[in-house]
Amino acid sequence: MNFREQFTPLFRLVCLALGDHWHIDSLYACNYRICIKNGLLKKYYLIVRKEKDRILISDGIAGHHYHLSNKCTVSTHRDAKSIARDIRIKILNHTQVKIQKYHEQLQSEQRLxxxxxxxxxxxxxxxxxxDHYGAFMGFRTRNSNNRIDGAVYDxxxxxxTVEMKNLSAENMVKLMCFISTL
Incomplete structure (x- = not known):
């Protein structure tokens, strides 16, 4: 019997003890972990797994590189209410503030x-x-006589950082003169 089969009944009771909207994500297909979500906390999840004869519970936000790093461990022999109480105290206590920071970071990335x-x-x-591999953008001048290719790196x-190819000596001098006026 794998971890998921063994502990799913217990964590169904934990979800009930945590309150409304908490449920086990049945789409999360891993035999060694259980994913618990709340419908009101979009993209927020709890991951439950076994580590060194204890149950490790940690949280995070799906689809992003933002880790909340709240963790707690409980004995495999604890009852559902005790586990739910530990989750509330050690993990969910400051979750709203951290989710708010995540949303601020997301808005900042969107503005950028x-x-x-x-x-x-x-x-x-x-x-x-x-598009240019590894660059913010690639570019090519429209002048057919002195076509210059390049890339801009952020x-x-x-x-x-601007990188240019196919510059003639005359164009390089013109470019340096223009740069000196900036």
Whole structure:
């Protein structure tokens, strides 16, 4: 009998003891873990697994690299009400604050993505913009006589890095003159 089969009945009772909207995620297919979710706390989950003859319960947010790092361990012989009480005290106590921080981080990432899209749109008015592996964007000038290819890399805190190919000596001098006026 694997962990999931052995402890699912206990954690169904734990979900009842935690209150409304807590349930075992039946779509989470792992024989060595149980995933518990709450319908009101979108993307938030608890993972239950066995570690060194104890049950380890930890939390997180699905689909993102944001880990809440709240954990508690309980004996395999504890009853459902005691386990639910430990979860409330040791894990769920500060969950709302951490979920709020997660949402703030998500909004910050969304703003950055929108700013990057606007910047890409502005640059596309001057040159042809395309995806470039590992770069914020690739570009190619529209002038057929002196076609210049390049890429822009995002250093976030240190600004942008521009890499250019096919520069003639004359174009390089022009570019350096322009850069000196910035």
């Amino acid at each position: 993505k929108e700013e990057r899209n606007v910047l890409r749109g502005v640059v596309s008015n001057v040159v042809d913009v395309h 250093g976030r805190s240190s600004g942008y």
